[in-house]
Amino acid sequence: MIEYLSANLWQMWAVLAVLGLLLELSSGDFFIMCFAIGACGAALVSPFVGFYWQLAVFAVVTAFSIFQVRPFALRYLHRGEENRVSNADAIIGQTGRVSQTIPAGGFGRVALSGDDWKAVATDAEELPVGTAVRVVGRESIIITVERLTN
Numbered sequence: 001m002i003e004y005l006s007a008n009l010w011q012m013w014a015v016l017a018v019l020g021l022l023l024e025l026s027s028g029d030f031f032i033m034c035f036a037i038g039a040c041g042a043a044l045v046s047p048f049v050g051f052y053w054q055l056a057v058f059a060v061v062t063a064f065s066i067f068q069v070r071p072f073a074l075r076y077l078h079r080g081e082e083n084r085v086s087n088a089d090a091i092i093g094q095t096g097r098v099s100q101t102i103p104a105g106g107f108g109r110v111a112l113s114g115d116d117w118k119a120v121a122t123d124a125e126e127l128p129v130g131t132a133v134r135v136v137g138r139e140s141i142i143i144t145v146e147r148l149t150n
Contacts, residue, residue, distance in 0.1 A: 030077070133146060
């Protein structure tokens with residue numbers, strides 16, 4: 001078994017690369033991805049060099065990715081945003097239309113970017129269907145809206 005693994009180390013590097021890609025899906029910081037890139041580099045050279053050279057290639061490619069590729073990727077992917085919001089929090093500030101009347105102090109519905117959200121108004125007045133509103137907050141799956149003034 002050990003002889004097989006030592007003869008086919010590229011498979012170990014490939015598994016590490018795939019695991020790195022899967023872990024990157026949960027973080028989104030493009031940090032773990034750098035280790036996956038290093039594992040790909042080591043997998044490419046593994047048929048030609050020994051294990052210590054593979055480790056060296058892994059370390060060098062990972063370091064290069066962290067210090068050179070990652071800043072470029074973050075700048076391109078996140079466009080310099082220091083405070084990235086999640087999908088649901090990204091709706092704060094967007095405008096939509098009331099699709100089901102929001103009674104004073106009660107819940108209604110708001111159509112927003114193709115989705116229909118349960119909503120509550122900030123004011124103590126009723127918002128009829130068709131009223132233009134802006135999202136000012138979110139608590140779980142309920143958004144808080146205010147009437148847009150013209």
